[in-house]
Amino acid sequence: MSSPFGSAPVSGLVTVDRAVSELRRGLDVVVRDDDGHVLRVAAAEYATPDRMAGFAAPGARLLLTNRRAGTLKLRPLVGDPVALPLAGPLDAATIASLADPTADLDLPLRGPFSVLRRAPQAAEFAAVKLMKLARLLPAALAVDAAAADDGLLAVPAAEITAYDLAAARGLRIVSDARVPLADAEQSRIIGFRPPDGGIEHLAILIGDPPRHLPVLGRLHSECFTGDLLGSLKCDCGEQLRGAIRAIAEAGGGVLLYLAQEGRGIGLMNKLKAYRLQDQGFDTVEANERLGFDPDERVFQPAAEMLRLLGFDAVRLLTNNPEKVAGLTASGINVVERVPHAFPANNHNEFYLATKRAKSGHLL
Ligand SMILES: Nc1nc2c(ncn2[C@@H]2O[C@H](COP(=O)(O)OP(=O)(O)OP(=O)(O)O)[C@@H](O)[C@H]2O)c(=O)[nH]1
Ligand SMILES: [Zn+2]
Secondary structure, three states: OEOOOOOOEOHHHHHHHHHHHHHHOOOOEEEEOOOOOEEEEEEHHHOOOOHHHHHOOOOOEEEEOHHHHHHOOOOOOOOOOEEEEOOOOOOHHHHHHHHOHHHHHHOOOOOOOOOOOOOOOHHHHHHHHHHHHOOOOOEEEEEEOOOOOOOOOEEEHHHHHOHHHHHHHOOEEEEEEEOOEOOEOOEEEEEEEOOOOOOOEEEEEEOOOOOOOOEEEEEEEOOHHHHHOOOOOOOHHHHHHHHHHHHHHOOOEEEEEEOOHHHHOOHHHHHHHHHHHHOOOOHHHHHHHHOOOOOOOOOHHHHHHHHHOOOOEEEEEOOOHHHHHHHHHOOOEEEEEEOOOOOOOOOOHHHHHHHHHHOOOOO
16 A cells, blocks of 8 residues: 555554554454564553453453553563553453543552563553554553454554654645734645644744745644643643744744644643642653653654755754754754743743753753
């Protein structure tokens, strides 16, 4: 199979994309790795007695990320993910509650749980990565399966681990329209789509910046609550509009609007993180309790979009050194970091302080 845009092979991407959609609907898929492991897999957050029927065989297990297992004080943490045999106290309700930390403080007495003392399999790692790609909680039910299991969709582990990079490399421009903005009348919105029709990103091109000079640019990760609703919990809305103003005032540049809601964990999971923040955890701890890394974003899509727009060097509006490092590692020359901070309010003061203290932000 080839992409409608060119000759890049897309069958692996499409299989992963289909698996994502099956899992989100509560269906099982099969993940197989190059070492011969074949797993039937389901999203742990959807566990119900009915859905557990396929996971009754010996060897069935719950896969949790090392971070989630650490929060639950499971030992030993032999690798990532950690596997808990589905036995004894692991009924459907317990499984769902081990996946979802929002009720952790109400359920202090679960367990004790045992953990398999062996290194994780590539298929197990890929199964959890698939949950992240599906923007579900990163916890999976798994059981050893036959190669062709009940006509379930089978997806190679290698395609799952290669997905982010392959999707980024295959991005193509699919639309380009003039859209005058209140703060930047000379704007165009350019749409990018990966060859499997997966996650799309946008660029706002302001003016007509010369391609042979470093472009004034901003990578903005989507934030529904801040960008659209004016949430005071973060600084995203101000950073978005502030960047558009700054770029227009400078005579032109580009803002990439990246579909990486909640630093890549998705809106539903970000709302769960907000709930944990109301229990007293900071933005980094909340991500970790959910089982995610503090920042799950990748930078290859942004680098590829800049290249497709004709830019290979950028003066980057950011306070986040990880963005500078990430873009640089993806082949873009970041010639300057341009600070991009706005005054705090009562609600986001602690959020900004945490970014400074824990995420290395230069605010
Ligand atoms: N998971 C999670 N994501 C958040 C939270 N608050 C904001 N976000 C997301 O964070 C992203 C914005 O990233 P920031 O860390 O604020 O800033 P940055 O983009 O890394 O760095 P700057 O370039 O300096 O702004 C958006 O996708 C928001 O949805 C939170 O508490 N938890
Ligand atoms: Zn935000």
